[in-house]
Amino acid sequence: MTVHDVIDSLGADVAVDGDTTRLVTSGYTCDLLSEVIAKAAPGSAWATIQTHVNVIAVAAMVGISIVIVCEGRTCESDVVERAAKEHLTILYSKDSAYIVSGKLYVLGLR
Amino acid sequence: MKLTEVLEITGATCVAGEHLDTVEVNHAFASDLMSDVLAMSRSDTLLITGLTTPQIIRTAQMLDLPAILVVRGKEVPQDVADLARTTGVVVLATRDIMYVASGKLYARGLSG
């Protein structure tokens, strides 16, 4: 599936319209940045509640395809700008990380 | 959902706690940030986390959460397991990452 497919199925708000053609090959749910750097696979959909600018740096480093910010949290404007520069899509979901993970999983994303 | 089901669905082992067939959870919450967990107020919830500090037990204790599922194949240190036993919090551990464990449980009907 692509970033575009994820956006369609989650029904979440698009905060940053990045490169939606990117492939999404796995899911990763984590709020500890060091863990994400070490373990997340490139092409992941990353669900988190972290909203500070380091999130973008980590996403770029790892090659994350899309970031889903959960629990109705939102990012500061500097974060949104950085993401746009990286063509990284950010979604804002009102759902918890557990639910977002669940929804993506039942869609078939492993 | 009984904890015995959680074990089966995620292939987890029990690190601390007994009588898993009698303990039930109706929701799950996945997070690595304890303050985020503390903002939640339901107590019949399974806490899914990758953290293995004593704080996870304290947080569960504060919120009267019956059980914690530690993900990512993390090892639960002895002092944390002991604290869990003293406080009556059940601790399970699975090799699955948070995304997969959450996905599996959600797919089997454990709501968020």
Next chain:
Amino acid sequence: MSLEQSVEALRYLGLFSNLDASSVMSTAVYALHPEDRVAAARILMRENSISGVPIVDADFRLVGIISVSKIIEALADGRLADSVDSVMTRDVVALRAHDSLETILSCFQRFKFGRFPVVEEDGKLVGMITDTDVLSAIVRSFYSVYVHDQRRMMTLGSFSALSEEFEKSADFVYDISCIGLENAGEGSARLKAFLQTKGFGESVVRRASVCAYEAEMNVCIHAGGQGSLRAIARNGEIIVRVEDEGPGIENIDLAMKEGWSTATDAIREMGFGAGMGLANIRRFSDHLVIISGKDKPTKLEMIFLAGKE
């Protein structure tokens, strides 16, 4: 509200009793010697927009004061070249460095002067207090008092952060002493067990415990791990106080915003520092008072009402 009424109100509330003359005064003071000319006093006042200049001797001891009105008289009499000595007021009403805010306010009320020099025991001039200085000190103090309660004034009046009564009558006492985050949270766990023995309902016990926990974690994460946790649990309410020794919250409004945090990356990696602590406390408590400020100790008082199940 007139100055008199404000003074009365402040006296009644017993607020700011920790402010004294030395913390209110400006220390950058222009002073002249008795042999300086009146013309010099005039220039000093005009260039620095001050309305009174203290006169000191060679040892910096206060010997007099010259006000704008005296300058105007001297001008009218053509006495600009005279020494300040011949024009100044010798009978100066001065404050001492350790005089309380109440004494300062009484002085303003009684003497109707615009400014008061502040002296040490030996008469040495150390500062000056104008009504602007008093207002600034009060505003600065207010800025660091946050009240989350509609009944603002009543809460401020009942909060006795500065009294020892709470300490003496506390039902639950725990000294927070953390190195790292190892045993952080032990105090609130004990508080919870204690509250459960007092027959309070599950919901209020949980709210109080979660807030105590967040506050305890804040002490451990942000304030060097040393602090106190006290509680009073009676008459259908639980009052929890957590105090530390600083470095204090510079901007309380910012700190209350969800997601805003000063936590280091190391702390975030341990699962805290998501910026939820104070926001959680506010969400779960019925009344909340936070007193803090840059380089000040932080004191939190949280009240939980049993009736709100």
